[in-house]
């Protein structure tokens with residue numbers, strides 16, 4: 001079968017992970033065009049792939065004979081870049097978050113439907129082997145009724161991290177530690193829970209990182225449709241990037257994810273550890289994990305087989321909804337009740 005011809009918009013920090021993925025996926029995909037408003041960044045990425053074109057103009061990419069575009073631009077540009085690529089007839093796999101508002105996510109979903117193209121959103125941690133195993137076990141009922149969950153993220157983002165033209169801004173990043181870093185934990189718990197949050201009481205604050213306007217800490221109690229209560233905590237002012245922890249608790253036991261490893265403890269059984277098979281060498285920052293390539297390959301598989309993509313935009317929109325509920329709850333100092341309906 002012919003190789004997938006792919007393009008990238010946004011050749012900043014995360015593009016190193018895509019570069020490594022394309023170097024490993026030569027048998028099925030080819031990076032043929034790169035765009036960045038900073039031409040030297042596009043040129044640098046393109047230089048790693050013989051024949052790969054580059055430009056600082058989106059229009060140049062839209063004219064290429066591509067089948068897929070990866071959108072790796074700042075959050076506020078996802079809507080514009082995703083819709084332009086869908087309208088040009090490309091399938092799109094965009095970085096998280098899908099957008100900055102549910103209304104923008106709806107416009108992107110409508111563009112995908114109108115142009116009959118697939119739109120996927122990166123949530124690479126869903127592909128961790130232990131997460132897949134726990135998902136399967138929850139669906140099989142091995143944990144019994146799910147009663148609760150927690151996630152903690154204690155990371156460090158130095159002031160220099162925010163010294164760019166979009167990070168740390170409500171308008172362009174759309175928030176701080178919740179929408180950018182801890183969105184992965186929120187998405188994982190939603191994914192594993194297998195049902196939607198119905199009540200959110202959250203609080204955000206800026207305590208240590210005074211050079212930004214968005215939050216550097218957040219916590220929330222999130223109640224799901226099944227009655228389980230999820231305790232959420234995240235901050236960007238710890239001394240280092242401590243491994244993320246996510247635990248799911250059921251009637252028959254618990255599953256604790258620490259970074260990429262999951263320990264499953266079921267009553268009456270020996271604890272079992274599901275270790276990652278990807279790595280341990282890391283292609284970018286260690287805290288990004290190694291699962292982008294796994295998700296990209298899965299996206300391409302769905303395109304080839306004509307099956308729906310795994311992390312579809314409706315799903316990603318619901319995780320965004322949870323992020324926005326935490327912000328709204330904090331701003332209005334009240335519990336937010338949310339009922340997701342099929343047409344939402």
Ligand SMILES: NC(=O)c1ccc[n+]([C@@H]2O[C@H](COP(=O)([O-])OP(=O)(O)OC[C@H]3O[C@@H](n4cnc5c(N)ncnc54)[C@H](O)[C@@H]3O)[C@@H](O)[C@H]2O)c1
Pocket residue numbers: 009010011012013014015035036037038041058072073074075077095096097122124164180288
């Ligand atoms: N999945 C993950 O674990 C993970 C990790 C890091 C970043 N990300 C996501 O990747 C995306 C990019 O983050 P980053 O850290 O690489 O940011 P970055 O600022 O390092 O890179 C963004 C790039 O986009 C370019 N750009 C800005 N405006 C543009 C425009 N109009 N046209 C073309 N290029 C433009 C910038 O010049 C820059 O090179 C974000 O959505 C972020 O949340 C995801």
